[in-house]
Amino acid sequence: MDYGIDIWGNDNFFIGNKKVKINHKSSPSLVKITNEIREKGVRGPILLRFPHLIEKQIKLIYQNFENAKKEFDYQGGFNAVYPLKVNQYPNFLKNLVKIGQKYNYGLEAGSKAELMLAMTYNNENSPITVNGFKDKEMISLGFIAKEIGHDITLTIEGLSELKNIIKMSKDRFSVLPNIGLRIRLHSSGVGIWAKSGGINSKFGLTSTELIEAIGLLKKSDLIEKFSMIHFHIGSQISEIGPLKKALREAGNIYAQLKKMGAVGLNAINLGGGLAVEYSQHKDEIKRNYTLREYANDVTYLLKDISTRKDVKEPDIFIESGRYIAASHAVLIAPVLELFSQEYTEEKLKLKEKNPPLVQELYELYDTINSTYAQEYLHDSIDHMNSLLTLFDLGYIDLIDRSNTEVLVNLIIKKAIALLKDRDSKELLQIQDMIQERYLINFSIFQSLPDFWGIEQNFPVMPLDRLDEKPTRSASIWDITCDSDGEISYNREQPLFLHDLDVTKEEYFLGFFLVGAYQEVLGMRHNLFTHPSEATVFVDKDGYRIENILEAQSIIDIMEDLDYNTKEVEEILKKKIENSNFIDDKAKKHILEEINYFLNDNGYLKTIN
Numbered sequence: 297m298d299y300g301i302d303i304w305g306n307d308n309f310f311i312g313n314k315k316v317k318i319n320h321k322s323s324p325s326l327v328k329i330t331n332e333i334r335e336k337g338v339r340g341p342i343l344l345r346f347p348h349l350i351e352k353q354i355k356l357i358y359q360n361f362e363n364a365k366k367e368f369d370y371q372g373g374f375n376a377v378y379p380l381k382v383n384q385y386p387n388f389l390k391n392l393v394k395i396g397q398k399y400n401y402g403l404e405a406g407s408k409a410e411l412m413l414a415m416t417y418n419n420e421n422s423p424i425t426v427n428g429f430k431d432k433e434m435i436s437l438g439f440i441a442k443e444i445g446h447d448i449t450l451t452i453e454g455l456s457e458l459k460n461i462i463k464m465s466k467d468r469f470s471v472l473p474n475i476g477l478r479i480r481l482h483s484s485g486v487g488i489w490a491k492s493g494g495i496n497s498k499f500g501l502t503s504t505e506l507i508e509a510i511g512l513l514k515k516s517d518l519i520e521k522f523s524m525i526h527f528h529i530g531s532q533i534s535e536i537g538p539l540k541k542a543l544r545e546a547g548n549i550y551a552q553l554k555k556m557g558a559v560g561l562n563a564i565n566l567g568g569g570l571a572v573e574y575s576q577h578k579d580e581i582k583r584n585y586t587l588r589e590y591a592n593d594v595t596y597l598l599k600d601i602s603t604r605k606d607v608k609e610p611d612i613f614i615e616s617g618r619y620i621a622a623s624h625a626v627l628i629a630p631v632l633e634l635f636s637q638e639y640t641e642e643k644l645k646l647k648e649k650n651p652p653l654v655q656e657l658y659e660l661y662d663t664i665n666s667t668y669a670q671e672y673l674h675d676s677i678d679h680m681n682s683l684l685t686l687f688d689l690g691y692i693d694l695i696d697r698s699n700t701e702v703l704v705n706l707i708i709k710k711a712i713a714l715l716k717d718r719d720s721k722e723l724l725q726i727q728d729m730i731q732e733r734y735l736i737n738f739s740i741f742q743s744l745p746d747f748w749g750i751e752q753n754f755p756v757m758p759l760d761r762l763d764e765k766p767t768r769s770a771s772i773w774d775i776t777c778d779s780d781g782e783i784s785y786n787r788e789q790p791l792f793l794h795d796l797d798v799t800k801e802e803y804f805l806g807f808f809l810v811g812a813y814q815e816v817l818g819m820r821h822n823l824f825t826h827p828s829e830a831t832v833f834v835d836k837d838g839y840r841i842e843n844i845l846e847a848q849s850i851i852d853i854m855e856d857l858d859y860n861t862k863e864v865e866e867i868l869k870k871k872i873e874n875s876n877f878i879d880d881k882a883k884k885h886i887l888e889e890i891n892y893f894l895n896d897n898g899y900l901k902t903i904n
């Protein structure tokens with residue numbers, strides 16, 4: 297069982313010596329890294345960041361476009377910027393900026409806060425692009441970025457923004473940011489994120505508005521500052537067709553605008569959208585192109601249009617974020633409990649004289665073997681249904697019912713063990729019926745919000761025991777008290793995990809490709825916060841764990857919600873002092889306990 301690692305893993309991980317290992321330099325296992333962090337006292341879910349995977353993605357993008365430019369003898373330049381909205385966490389961003397320096401990899405900002413981050417951390421000589429709606433303040437910020445030396449392009453979403461820029465260019469100092477125009481295409485992307493493109497999209501100028509914009513720019517002597525057209529047809533573009541269509545449309549608009557006197561126009565920015573393959577199952581693969589194909593198509597198409605329309609080949613800008621960030625983070629979450637684990641033989645309370653069907657169940661359990669496993673399994677499930685009816689009718693008591701539950705569970709476990717080397721459809725169906733619920737120490741709302749919101753699946757697998765065939769069909773429960781906090785077993789994309797005794801061994805699940813969007817979209821349902829995190833540098837001789845940040849403490853979350861934490865502490869203290877149930881010594885002890893809990897994070901430690 298390889299959990300589809302060849303489909304979603306991109307050779308970033310491999311299975312070696314039963315464990316998931318990092319396919320880079322000294323190739324440490326994820327379990328080893330996890331245990332080392334836990335030895336420092338960190339409990340609960342841990343997000344691991346791998347800067348070498350950020351580097352890999354950045355390098356791939358530049359390499360593929362450089363190759364494509366060579367192949368088609370493309371005269372324009374290639375530039376990329378990282379869209380900050382995908383992940384703004386400092387231990388990701390600072391590494392990205394450092395790695396991106398030698399490529400002049402820039403940043404894209406979509407809000408004032410992101411623009412401030414870009415102005416602070418962007419490498420000198422790397423471009424900044426700004427998208428999204430802008431008020432006057434945000435436009436001033438764009439001007440300031442230019443005034444302090446950044447190469448910045450403000451992409452306007454509507455004519456009123458352009459008018460504000462024109463006005464401000466008269467009021468401020470001599471240097472001006474470049475201006476980009478977001479164009480509204482009639483082409484749009486496919487899939488759940490397709491809304492960013494298309495004639496009804498939220499963003500961009502129509503042809504009529506474009507013509508008006510050119511007029512305004514000329515009239516105010518700013519036409520030379522208009523350097524870029526921009527579009528973005530949506531995230532996670534799974535098929536290349538719609539992108540090619542959008543490019544043809546954008547290429548023709550570029551050529552037209554140049555002919556209309558846009559002398560400074562020299563770049564087309566195709567936004568983001570490069571897709572990540574999240575599937576763990578061959579028949580669920582979504583992406584139908586490679587990065588090489590994407591780079592070749594873009595370059596070829598723009599070359600072709602420019603030649604035919606006799607205009608200079610534009611510089612190509614891309615803003616792919618998901619493709620850069622997704623793979624760098626892995627969430628490691630411990631299994632706390634298996635819900636049917638309590639069904640052991642010791643739990644049986646057989647009577648001197650049991651109802652006949654219970655007695656039969658016991659015999660099935662006692663004598664089951666590989667020849668009859670399937671048959672006995674069917675019989676036991678039939679018996680269980682009959683016994684449950686008998687209970688409803690008042691013919692058997694709660695002890696009989698408990699014995700039924702325990703025996704059926706024991707029979708199923710034995711049957712699965714006996715049948716596990718046969719990949720029968722039957723077995724799959726049985727497993728559907730008897731899925732095991734794994735309680736995992738994490739919050740789906742916090743760590744996989746896109747699963748909750750748009751049913752995006754993320755690859756998941758255990759970190760160890762990968763030489764053993766997992767026998768339990770698994771559904772995953774998080775620790776929020778919300779019934780949506782569940783990844784249920786799905787017959788089309790089945791997940792199997794190992795049977796285990798959580799009192800005797802630790803078992804960790806890894807959730808992969810969680811580095812894009814999930815962290816900032818994550819919500820604090822039940823006040824579970826961003827998990828603890830660590831950055832792992834893998835080198836020839838081993839690895840270095842840096843920047844271990846523990847999940848926020850309970851008192852800090854309260855402060856974030858604007859509670860007066862002094863007040864919280866005082867009220868709790870008073871309640872302890874005024875309690876009539878305990879003496880002074882106990883009070884002192886309880887106060888210490890409360891302080892410890894307030895200053896610790898809210899994730900669970902262990903259940904057993």
Ligand SMILES: *Cc1c(COP(=O)(O)O)cnc(C)c1O
Nearest residue numbers: 528531532568569615616617618
């Ligand atoms: C969100 C966004 C991106 C990034 O999209 P990905 O799918 O993450 O590559 C790029 N450009 C713009 C304008 C965006 O809004």
